[in-house]
Amino acid sequence: MASIPDILNRQIANFSVLHVKLHHYHWYVKGASFYTLHARFEELYNEAAGYVDELAERLLALGGRPVSRMADYLKLSTVKEASGTEDADAMALAIADDFRTIAAELNEGIRAAEREGDASTADLLTGIRTSLEKHAWMLRAFTGLAGAPAAAPDARIRSV
Secondary structure (H helix, E strand, C coil): CCCHHHHHHHHHHHHHHHHHHHHHHHHHCCCCCHHHHHHHHHHHHHHHHHHHHHHHHHHHHCCCCCCCCHHHHHHHCCCCCCCCCCCHHHHHHHHHHHHHHHHHHHHHHHHHHHHCCCHHHHHHHHHHHHHHHHHHHHHHHHCCCCCCCCCCHHHCCCCC
16 A cells, blocks of 8 residues: 555656646647647646646645656656657547546545545545546547546446
């Protein structure tokens, strides 16, 4: 079971790699979706940068040490860099998939924070997860995959 500092550092790494990936997509998107995705990727990389800062400051408040080097980001991140060969739809789907992956990891972090009695970290991670789930749904809908769940399977509502 990962510690809260490890969970936060993994997400700092994820959002740092995602920030660079979104910049790449922002600069290299082409075709009929250019205007829509160019603006959207900019919004998303700005949001990712904000999350890096929020997560790092939470970790510092807990007495931890946030990762802050590219080598560490790439080592810890579950988000993969852009390949450089994606078309516009593949870019949107890659980001949606990244958001789903991160949302699932955030669920684990939320549970760990709740076990530790750390409501503030759980709340921070819940807010980020909610935003990512919405973005994943919107990006999938943009590509015509609106029927697929935007959230990772363990984040969906279960019937009782």
